[in-house]
Every structure is written in C-alpha cells, then in structure tokens.
Amino acid sequence: MDGTLLGRLAALPARLFGAREARCALCGLILARTSGAEAPGPFGLCPACAAALAPRRGGFCPDCGQLHAWEESPPHLCGDCLADHKPWQTFLFWGAYDGVLAELIKAFKFRSGLAHTALLSGLAAAAFRRHAQVWPDLVAPVPLHPSRLAWRGYNQSLELARGLSRELGRPLAAEALARLRPTRPQASLKRARRLTNLKGAFAARAEHAAGRHVLLVDDVMTTGATLVECCRALTEAGARGVDVLVLARA
Ligand SMILES: [Zn+2]
Numbered sequence: 001m002d003g004t005l006l007g008r009l010a011a012l013p014a015r016l017f018g019a020r021e022a023r024c025a026l027c028g029l030i031l032a033r034t035s036g037a038e039a040p041g042p043f044g045l046c047p048a049c050a051a052a053l054a055p056r057r058g059g060f061c062p063d064c065g066q067l068h069a070w071e072e073s074p075p076h077l078c079g080d081c082l083a084d085h086k087p088w089q090t091f092l093f094w095g096a097y098d099g100v101l102a103e104l105i106k107a108f109k110f111r112s113g114l115a116h117t118a119l120l121s122g123l124a125a126a127a128f129r130r131h132a133q134v135w136p137d138l139v140a141p142v143p144l145h146p147s148r149l150a151w152r153g154y155n156q157s158l159e160l161a162r163g164l165s166r167e168l169g170r171p172l173a174a175e176a177l178a179r180l181r182p183t184r185p186q187a188s189l190k191r192a193r194r195l196t197n198l199k200g201a202f203a204a205r206a207e208h209a210a211g212r213h214v215l216l217v218d219d220v221m222t223t224g225a226t227l228v229e230c231c232r233a234l235t236e237a238g239a240r241g242v243d244v245l246v247l248a249r250a
Pocket residue numbers: 024025026027028029045046047048049050
C-alpha cells in the first residue's frame with residue numbers, strides 16, 4: 001500500500017512532524033526494522049560502517065599497542081616492551097590509526113567533529129570493556145597547554161574523557177594533570193630532542209591522584225612519550241595504578 005496515494009498521505013504526518021527514521025551515525029544510511037532497509041549494527045552504524053570501524057583483534061603488543069605485521073597473529077610483546085616495561089598497568093585501544101577511524105579522529109580534533117563525540121566515546125567504552133581488569137576511580141585526559149588550548153579552543157582528549165566517564169559512570173577529573181610548559185609535537189623532533197622535550201612537562205595533582213586508580217585517556221598514541229610522562233606524573237602524585245586508553249594506535 002506504500003506506493004498508493006493513500007499510503008503516501010498516511011505517511012505524510014510522520015514525515016512532517018518529525019517521526020525520524022533511524023540513520024547510520026556515520027554515513028546516514030536509513031536503518032529500519034522493515035524489510036529492504038539495513039538493521040542497525042553496533043553503535044547505531046550500518047553494517048558497512050561497523051565493518052570499517054571493527055576493532056583490532058590481534059597482531060599487536062598488549063603493553064603498548066604497537067602493531068605487528070600480521071593482524072591474525074595473537075597479541076605478543078614488542079621488543080621495546082620486552083626490554084623495558086611501560087609504566088602503566090593495562091593498555092587499551094580500539095584500532096589502528098588508519099582508514100575511517102583516522103578520518104573520524106582528525107575531524108574530532110576540530111569543533112565540527114563534536115558531532116561524533118557519542119560514537120567515539122562508545123568505541124572508547126567498548127575498548128575499555130574488552131580488556132580492562134580494574135574499574136577506575138576516575139577518568140583523566142591528557143591536558144593541552146593553556147596557550148595551545150586558547151589557540152585551538154578545544155581539547156579533544158578532554159571531550160573523549162568526558163564521554164567515556166559518562167559511558168562508564170566514573171568521575172571525570174579534567175584537572176588531574178596539568179601541562180606546565182608548551183612542548184613541540186614529538187613527531188617533528190629528532191630522537192635526542194624527543195627524549196628531553198617532555199621531561200617535566202606534566203604535573204599531577206595529588207588531591208585527585210593520590211590513592212586512586214586512574215584511567216588516562218588520549219585520542220591517538222604515536223610514540224607513547226606523552227602518555228609515559230603523564231603516567232609518571234600521576235604515579236609521583238600517589239596514584240595507586242594507571243591504565244591507558246586511546247582510540248587509535250599509530
Ligand atoms: Zn553507515
């Protein structure tokens with residue numbers, strides 16, 4: 001009856017007065033329970049987008065997420081982590097910094113990307129639930145230096161931590177860490193400068209960290225130097241434990 005005039009007229013009020021169709025959160029494809037339309041997948045995505053955003057299941061280092069050549073190989077420690085343990089307890093991530101996930105994160109760095117906060121927070125929460133061993137006392141973002149925050153107007157790690165704290169029902173501690181001085185992006189530096197670039201760049205506040213298990217959150221991990229320094233600062237301030245969660249591993 002849908003094609004008839006009566007059918008179209010019957011559907012009109014719903015169209016006019018906002019009975020919205022469910023759409024894929026990413027590509028906008030109409031998702032419906034009726035035949036012919038796609039059924040909603042995880043995170044309100046269509047099956048194609050859900051497949052493009054599937055988590056990394058193997059072929060990575062469980063301590064730092066370093067990606068090995070074969071995704072099919074079981075998780076195993078990389079050479080760096082075998083030689084020197086990371087200062088955190090558990091490392092959690094969703095996938096490689098690649099494809100759709102990388103596009104989403106790049107968009108998320110700018111205000112226009114805030115539309116995807118719910119989706120990315122959902123992925124972060126799912127990454128947490130996959131491998132977390134300890135429920136955190138608080139969720140803390142990697143901070144931006146105030147000068148950089150003023151320039152960009154927005155800290156994507158804070159927005160991600162805020163969404164994640166809501167998803168997990170654990171308190172957000174936006175001020176647990178402070179960036180004491182601006183630092184150059186690690187990727188732009190030679191190895192010798194990288195080692196000194198972040199020394200003493202972060203401080204943690206004991207009133208937040210002391211005696212607490214902290215879930216430290218960032219959007220992407222590249223060298224990991226920032227997360228190592230933040231983790232050290234939290235431990236020096238008396239944190240009982242620190243886990244690290246990032247959306248993507250570069
Ligand atoms: Zn889609």
